[in-house]
Amino acid sequence: MVSQRAQDVTPFIAMDVLERANELEDVIHLEVGEPDFEPPDRVFETAIESLRAGNTDYTAARGKPKLRRAIAAHYDREYGVELDPDRVVVTPGTSPGLFLALAALVDPGEEVVLTDPHYACYPNFVRTVGGEIETVPLRAAEGFEPRTADFEAAIDETTRALLLNSPANPTGAVLDGETLAGLAATAETTDTVPVVDEVYHGLSYDAEEHTILEYTDEAFVLNGFSKRFAMTGWRLGWIVVPPGYVEAVNRLAQNVLICAPNFVQDAGVAALETPPDRLAEIRETYRKRRDRLLEAVTDWGLDLGYTPQGAYYLLVDVSDLPGDSLEIADLLLEEAGVAVTPGVDFGEGAADYLRLSYATDIEAIEEAIDRIGAVLQTVETV
Ligand SMILES: Cc1ncc(COP(=O)(O)O)c(C=O)c1O
Structure with missing residues (x-):
């Protein structure tokens, strides 16, 4: 019998969405929070040198x-x-x-x-x-x-x-x-x-x-x-x-x-020991993606109501759309081929929201913006 403690653990819905999205073809991933950059070269070299030196x-x-x-x-x-x-x-x-x-x-x-x-x-x-x-x-x-x-x-x-x-x-x-x-x-x-x-x-x-x-x-x-x-x-x-x-x-x-x-x-x-200018460059890339998505949310006719200042997520209020955030996330996955995370994963206070991650390159974000826009045009607001 599985312990009560383990039974009480709820699934991480973003990972469930990822699993389903991976079963479909041509999906743009805005659900996962994984940076799309590589670590600095020096990090790889140091790990390999250390492995070779027998630090295992x-x-x-x-x-x-x-x-x-x-x-x-x-x-x-x-x-x-x-x-x-x-x-x-x-x-x-x-x-x-x-x-x-x-x-x-x-x-x-x-x-x-x-x-x-x-x-x-x-x-x-x-x-x-x-x-x-x-x-x-x-x-x-x-x-x-x-x-x-x-x-x-x-x-x-x-x-x-x-x-x-x-x-x-x-x-x-x-x-x-x-x-x-x-x-x-x-x-x-x-x-x-x-x-x-x-x-x-x-x-x-x-x-x-x-x-x-x-x-x-x-x-x-x-x-x-x-x-x-x-x-x-x-x-x-x-x-x-x-x-x-x-x-x-x-x-x-x-x-x-x-x-x-x-x-x-x-x-x-x-x-x-990475020089700070590398991080500054990455930060600038994220900032541009964020700003592009902020613009897109307004173009979709949705409301953000705030400016996210860090990490690489935004919470989009979808309470004016029919259905709950799980249903809307499903619709975007099935109809637009864009995976997003329903807010309910993050507590009751986010139940009317979708979380979009911009840890994805700008070309994919542009394509996702177009696809989501096209699907939302077919949905009546309530
Ligand atoms: C707020 C927060 N804490 C911790 C983690 C996990 O970090 P780590 O990979 O270092 O375990 C995540 C991953 O998405 C996160 O969003």
Whole structure:
């Protein structure tokens, strides 16, 4: 009999859509969140050199010291935050990092506050460690930025963690410094701990990025190489851990993960040494795609109601179209040959939306814009 815990885990609808889309021919993929860039050449070369040098055995569970120092230096360079490398634990991706953070922090029955919309997998992580979910609403008219007051209202004596994501999937919202400082202060006064997923850091277009570590040491920060360095399948990430939790997280890592792949950790050092102009170029490409899609949404007669500032997603309000977002996503897949993700994957607050990803080249985006436009012309608004 499958455990109740596993039965409670809901499917990741974007992956279901991908599976169905792959069964059809000539589909344009706007449903997946996978960068269409390659990692820098130096990353490949370093991985191959490291493999040839025989770096294929286990490393320390918390990661190779050289990589942990490079990660700490990254915080100094990017945000002016001095970080002790002892607080860095390397993980095989951001996702295992989130699992370790919640496992170290949340006891069964304790609450984790999430925004709604949120990244589709968050509730399942919370459920898997036995936590309870409480949500705070985000509003398109406010750019899907959370209000500190909503978090304050949601916190009670059973609340343990505030799970945040900036730049955010699926909204593209970027938390400003004032909000992060406010949330850090709220956490301190309520004896809760922010857990901030910064995996899309580096991909912000109009907004300045801040890490919660500028405002507090008492937060878990999750990050990785998947998005900024387009290294999804390399499986490398890290957690910055509050001082009092370092040994607990390390014990969990020793038991549950053993370590991140040895030679990939060397490649991670090379990635962090990438000259900033390369990322600036990639960011400019994403920005152009975003701007083109913003224009297209208006041409389709739909409303975005906000400007996504980061990551590579936008949430399009389809409440004026007949049917729910699942049906509309189906229609676009079947009739237009364009795969998009129904918003319901990201919480009730996104149920009337579709998520479009622009981690796809501009030619495919142009074709998708034409195809979606043609299908929407045949649909009556309600
Ligand atoms: C918000 C968010 N966090 C984490 C991940 C997973 O990152 P990783 O590949 O580092 O596990 C994703 C992937 O799409 C994401 O959107």
